[in-house]
Amino acid sequence: MKLLSSTLIILLTVLIGCKDQKPAPARDDSASLDSLFQEYYHFKQRINPIEASKGGETKYNDHIANYISDPYQKDLKTNYGQFLEASKKYDSTMVSPAQWMSLKVLQWDCNIKLEGLNNNLVTIASPIYDMPSFELMPLAQISSLQLYVAQLATGKSVQPFHTVKDYENWLKRVDDYLVFLDTCIVKMKVGMSKAVVLPKVLTEKMVPQLDAFITDPVEEHLFFTPITAMPEDFSKEDRERLSKAYGKMITDKLKPKYKDLQQFLIQQYLPSCRESSGLGALPNGPETYxxxxxxxxxxxxxxxxxxxxxxxxxxxxxxxxxxxxxxxxxxxxxxxxxxxxxxxxxxxxxxxxxxxxxxxxxxxxxxxxxxxxxxxxxxxxxxxxxxxxxxxxxxxxxxxxxxxxxxxxxxxxxxxxxxxxxxxxxxxxxxxxxxxxxxxxxxxxxxxxxxxxxxxxxxxxxxxxxxxxxxxxxxxxxxxxxxxxxxxxxxxxxxxxxxxxxxxxxxxxxxxxxxxxxxxxxxxxxxxxxxxxxxxxxxxxxxxxxxxxxxxxxQLKIRELRTRAESALGEAFSIQEFHNQVLNSGSLPLVLLEEKIEAWIKNGGKKS
Incomplete structure (x- = not known):
């Protein structure tokens, strides 16, 4: 009986303790996921310094990524792979619906970039406009870095020219850009050896785009434009120093580099260019397309x-x-x-x-x-x-x-x-x-x-x-x-x-x-x-x-989703709220946008 009594006492104690004890809180990984998002953001800024400048981040204003270089592409592969692996430890029960949606966008981005980086021979994940480019055909007559840099050089685009530091940053950024152009010539020569070259008509359009950068006098040169619009609060010493530095950059660095590039295009690259128009004519072209x-x-x-x-x-x-x-x-x-x-x-x-x-x-x-x-x-x-x-x-x-x-x-x-x-x-x-x-x-x-x-x-x-x-x-x-x-x-x-x-x-x-x-x-x-x-x-x-x-x-998908919502919701449909739903999660892959609108419809089209 003593043994039984002791056992009963122990059981009662356990039961009372269980009754008073609160359930363990559900696992919440929101803070951890937010940290992953922040790390991913900093990674994206680092690999894409021009886009960072576009968003107002000043940390990388003196840098341009040499995105066709082998070390850069290796860095991308490593980091996209690591972020993808880190993202897999989360599930939808651990985070908010909004975070889960953002996580799926991150995973889409990592997967598609890795697929491009692993594409044989032709495509890479480029930071220009965050869209694919071509390792062996890095320059073109449109949507190409040499055009974007010239746009920045005007002083009227996303590159800031407000302080002496801003002006010095641009000189350093131009130095990076000149390294990129050297790499372009090296890669295009490799492309020539592998028959991975631009259509001739595109190269013909690119050649005259370089003329003004070679022939314009320093004072009229587009890259000298920021000097003609220096802020009034710059000291006389800074004005003179920067004017001299920009003139020297144009005369000693930029003009010779553009002349070398143009001569390469005319004398070596153009004769090797193809008559075909599409990717299908290139090695691995259909798969790349x-x-x-x-x-x-x-x-x-x-x-x-x-x-x-x-x-x-x-x-x-x-x-x-x-x-x-x-x-x-x-x-x-x-x-x-x-x-x-x-x-x-x-x-x-x-x-x-x-x-x-x-x-x-x-x-x-x-x-x-x-x-x-x-x-x-x-x-x-x-x-x-x-x-x-x-x-x-x-x-x-x-x-x-x-x-x-x-x-x-x-x-x-x-x-x-x-x-x-x-x-x-x-x-x-x-x-x-x-x-x-x-x-x-x-x-x-x-x-x-x-x-x-x-x-x-x-x-x-x-x-x-x-x-x-x-x-x-x-x-x-x-x-x-x-x-x-x-x-x-x-x-x-x-x-x-x-x-x-x-x-x-x-x-x-x-x-x-x-x-x-x-x-x-x-x-x-x-x-x-x-x-x-x-x-x-x-x-x-x-x-x-x-x-x-x-x-x-x-467009067809957004219009389809609007029609679907109008039909399903009837008088409960609000055009303002539909537009809110489309716009308030950032830019989404279409499959995720469709998931979101379907969930909104099931929720009766309510404001969220």
């Missing part, structure tokens, strides 16, 4: 699927164009109408470049009257409309460069105006919606101002989301008080057609063996762009395979 499709669309779509989707979209939009043509009152066929739009003098009314800029600013004012009907959030940052610099204007498309996340530097909407007398304004409303509000300026500013997102999600990132959103934004014109002029509505259709054509010609060039001339002809038959503009665009696709696919693939 399939990777680029995946990278730029965040889907597993095939060349054939995208090609056929593009043709079906071209057919659909042509039907809408016929309706617009009839409304405008034109009696001829659609090809005649394209030529009519291209040559209408009332659509080319400008005599000064400033008038083009003023027209865009007037569109901004009109949109402002109805913006709150469609959006209930807006960014703090402002932007300005600016003419594209002369050195790259002939080959450039309109583009947006974000300001800093603290809104201290405004975003810039660049507009190329190579010939103001022939500048046609028929699609300016759609172009403004795409590049500015509510397109790139709106989405990218909201993204980098969003303090609920980890900082690695603040920069531009997923092109299919960023460009898909901007193309979707073009369709909001009527809701925002635009497209009252039927020509401007036709302009919107033309912009959409332009992106549908891209699905056909990009896959045609790189996946089906199309020539440059075939692609040009297909475009001219189906859109109202001038021949010069079409040629520039086709050559852009030749230089940046797959990137042009992102616009339409992303």
């Amino acid at each position: 399939n990777y680029l499709i995946k990278y730029h669309t965040t889907t597993n779509m095939t060349v054939d699927e995208i090609h056929e989707l593009g043709k079906s979209e071209v057919t659909r939009i042509l039907i809408e164009m016929e309706k617009a043509k009839t409304k405008i009152g034109f009696k001829g066929d659609i090809k005649s109408f394209f030529e009519h739009i291209r040559s209408r003098k009332d659509q080319m009314p400008f005599t000064e470049a400033s008038q083009v800029i003023d027209n865009f600013n007037s569109i901004k004012d009109r949109i402002g009257l109805k913006l709150k009907d469609v959006f209930d959030i807006s960014p703090k940052a402002d932007f300005e409309v600016r003419r594209t610099e002369a050195f790259r204007e002939a080959s450039a498309s309109a583009e947006y460069v974000p300001g800093t996340k603290d809104a201290s530097r405004a975003g810039i909407f660049y507009v190329p105006i190579p010939d103001v007398a022939s500048y046609n304004k028929y699609s300016d409303e759609a172009l403004f919606l795409h590049e500015a509000i509510p397109g790139h300026h709106y989405q990218l500013s909201l993204q980098q101002e969003n303090t609920n997102l980890p900082e690695f999600l603040h920069p531009e990132s997923m092109g299919v989301f960023v460009e898909g959103w901007a193309l979707y934004a073009e369709s909001l014109g009527k809701e925002l008080g635009l497209y009252e002029d039927p020509i401007q509505y036709f302009g919107m259709l033309s912009m959409e057609m332009h992106r549908a054509i891209r699905l056909v010609v990009d896959t045609g060039i790189h996946g089906k063996g199309w020539t440059r001339e075939q692609a040009i002809q297909y475009s001219l038959e189906n859109e109202a762009e001038s021949e010069a503009a079409v040629i520039s665009e086709i050559e852009r696709y030749m230089a940046t395979p797959g990137q042009a696919l992102s616009y339409k693939i992303g």
